[in-house]
Amino acid sequence: MKKFLLIVALATFGFTNAQKGTILVGGSVGYTSEKESFRGFESKTSSVDFSPKVGYQFHDSWTAGIETSFGSTKRPEEGFNGDIVEVKTNTTKVGAFLRYTVPFSESFAFFTELGAGYKGQKVEDVKQNGMYVGITPALFINMSKGFGLNFNIGGLGYSTLNYQDNGPKTNTFDFNLGKAFNVGISKNF
DSSP states (O other): OHHHHHHHHHHHHHHHTOOTTOEEEEEEEEEEEEEEEETTEEEEEEEEEEEEEEEEEOSSSEEEEEEEEEEEEEEEEEOTTSOEEEEEEEEEEEEEEEEEEEESSSSEEEEEEEEEEEEEEEETTEEEEEEEEEEEEEEEEEEETTEEEEEEOOOEEEEEEEETTTOOEEEEEEEOTTTOOEEEEEEEO
């Protein structure tokens, strides 16, 4: 009973400081670089990702909006004649998100975000189209007047990609809770 009353008190305190009717602008930028030895050759894989989003906080705890993501990866692969060639992959995501936030204080809040939408990928000249859906738990730290940092350690996701011209279909299930670490920024206006 004490835990229940504490949760109600925290929720009430947090909701009195909610920002209903505000616009949320946020996103993240990521970069990954990996070096490895590949059949006697040193190889380097690098990835960059930019993921902006805009949403409207229509309730004390609920925000809905649009999310996008643009990424590029360069990695070495063995060519047909045994040479090592660099393969470039570009990815695009455009979709919607729904966020539920539970504030703990004016400085900290926990949120869970559900996102779904279109996913496209181009590997060299081969195009793929599909969809994605994912859920991500995260922590928001309010730095100053609605401007803050978002931290998550992975989530749960599913995506599918279909090659053009009836090629093979790729289904991906991703459970990376505790295996990933992402930092983003956001601002409520």
